[in-house]
Amino acid sequence: METPLPLTRSAFTRAELMAFCSSAALLFILAATGAATSRGRSEATVCQGNLRQLTRAMILYSEENRGYVPHASWGTDLTGPDNWAYATQNKGRLPGLGAIAPSATGYLDNSPKVAVQHQFQHIGQLWPLVRDDRAFRCPADDIHTLQLRGWYLGRANKVTSYSMNPAVIGVQSTFASVGELGRTYKLEQFSGTAIAFWEADESSAFNFNDAASLPTDGASSRHSGGSHVGRFDGAAEFWYHSQFMRQAGRAIGGAPAPLPNRLWCNPGSTNGQ
DSSP: OOOOOOOOOOOOOHHHHHHHHHHHHHHHHHHHHSOGGGHHHHHHHHHHHHHHHHHHHHHHHHHHTTTBOOOOOOSTTSOSSOOSSOOSBOTTSSTTSOSBOOOOTTOOTTSHHHHHHHHHHTTSSSHHHHOOGGGGSOTTOOOOSHHHHHHHHTOSOOSOSEEEOGGGGTTTTTTOSTTOTTOOOBGGGSOTTSEEEEEBOTTOGGGGSSSBOOGGGOBOOTBTTEEEEEETTSOEEEEEHHHHHHHHTOOSSSOOOOSSOSSOOOTTSTTOO
């Protein structure tokens, strides 16, 4: 069994987070304007910066909410509780819009459906601490091939490339009973090196029916055979696809990582699942 490391971090202030957001925006511009030969590296740098930004926003959110982390989301076609990426219900906060966040299945980013989704994103739990749509999307998450376009059209959620680890809600069952929807664990209950966010596997539209995925749903390999993950201590790392799948328990040609581990880290379960 892997021994969880203690969560060690320093508090992030809003001013520090906003400064980080400005730096991330500059990296995004550099990625968009860089030479073609370095575009992939620039996009990877921006993506890793996005995950640092989101995890640090998660930490600040927890400090402003009695230690509790934001909700991962859990529900088909943007249903379920309000969460880190978007609100699911209007509740009068968006005058002139419908009562619930719409699905954007079958639509591209220039659609009014997606524009409305972004309005619901802007009343999500982490938006006040990030305030930049680009931080929620990997710049390499695009539709430059017919295959990618087809995969993208199938997504219900088009506001983010990333998934949050549903360990924060006990994976599937801990906080799923009536009266407990919307509850989460506290940040202090997770190892600092445990994984809070990752780049969802873009080949399956199912991974974008909300803003959370099980580790067994996999991760993207759009960055030279791997992708980025964000940790509960605010750091971000690059993982090769094989490394992610070993932690997820779907190792190819090798033994899966012992449980609990950095992906399977549900505090309410002895094996993290």
